[in-house]
Amino acid sequence: MMKVLYFTNEYPPLVYGGAGVHIEYLSKEVSRLAKVEVRCYGDQKLNRDSLKATGYEPSASYPNLDRGLQSVFKTIDRDLKMVGEGVDADVVHCHTWYTHMAGIWAKLNFGVPLVITTHSLEPLRPWKREQLHGGYDFSLWVEKMAIEMADAVIAVSKGTRADIKGLFNVADDRLKVIYNGIDTDEFKKTESTEHLKRFGFEPAIPYLLFVGRITRQKGIIHLVNAIKYLNPDIPVVLAAGAPDTPEIEQEMTEGVKAASQNRSNIHWIREMVDRKTLIELYSHAGVFCCPSIYEPFGIINLEAMACGTPVVASAVGGIPEVVIDNVTGKLVSLEQMNESPFEALKPDVFARDLANEINKLMADPQKRKSMAEAGRRRVEETFSWKSIAAQTVDLYKSLIKGK
Secondary structure, eight states, X not given: OOEEEEEXXXXXXXOXXXXXXXXXXXXXXXXXXXXXXXXXXXXXXXXXXXXXXXXXXXSOOOTTSOHHHHHHHHHHHHHHHHHHTOOOOSEEEEESGGGHHHHHHHHHHHOXXXXXXXXXXXXXXXXXXXXXXXXXXXXXXXXXXXXHHOSEEEESSHHHHHHHHHHSOOOGGGEEEOOOOBOTTTSSOOOOOTTTGGGOSOTTSOEEEEEEESSGGGTHHHHHHHGGGSOTTSOEEEEEEOOSSHHHHHHHHHHHHHHGGGOSOEEEEOSOOOHHHHHHHHHHEEEEEEOOSXXXXXXXXXXXXXXXXXXXXXXXXXXXXXXXXXXXXXXXXXXXXXXXXXXXXXXHHHHHHHHHHHHHHHTOHHHHHHHHHHHHHHHHHHOXXXXXXXXXXXXXXXXXXXX
């Protein structure tokens, strides 16, 4: 049986973003077709049939470095430990730049084909310098090195494929588009509100929902700025945690405080909620909003659609390949800078446009119902993990055959 080794920073239960969701379901589905080992960041231990997972902690805290560089040096430390265990696999598959160094070492030292999935691209996330400081330059370097030396690069959308071609030297025959997926048996509409009771809002009243990290990329500040243009009767639920930096957390806090001066129906859930709570949040929302300024794919939109919730999203990156305008939701144009930091050129216009589309959908229950039904059909027909795992394994086989 084929042996696949995944390197990833996120793996359950330590998942905070789309890449972690991706590797959780991909590894589970691929383990039906191959023997899978996952090496990740943390203290995870899993040994189940053909799926094994092991977490790795850094061996030092690097107290003499600033916060950003500590993160980078702990990354290098973990990557070295992961590869130092030895590599007994037919193919190595890396997810996010954090584990690219491990992938490079595995390819060079053990002669194993290297696959990279690009969940995002560092040159298009300049705000990461706020988090990593000088370490951002390292992330740029290691990502470029890994992508250009990989045997195959997976783009999660056609938009991301175009970005890769524009930023890196990657031949067409090494670049493949394989979408993210979703487990439609798990993510489906539920009537339960058991896990929502503690948050203090009434789930029977349709609300606007945001789910995501507090980061420049996710555009949550633009949504907070749009609240003043929303119908005051629309409750707003912001399931937003894991801020990139103390500075953006403070900006978020001040924005929510300002928006709350004229309304009492803003509910900010600061914790990263569990899966059952997340599904309940999606299921009872009237509209889900994804105001990202950069989004290679956007698994959160799939999750919302799978749970029968229409989406209002910015028309950036891979989002238009997921959300079909006027069918499963509404796409909002974003006029943005074409170079770093890629922010909105007219932020107030963007905020007003988001609010306008949300207001119109919230006022039209029949439209929301038809979009909800279309969204569910779309995820069932296009984004099954079984199909995505099969495409990925076919790619592995082509690389092993070509060795």
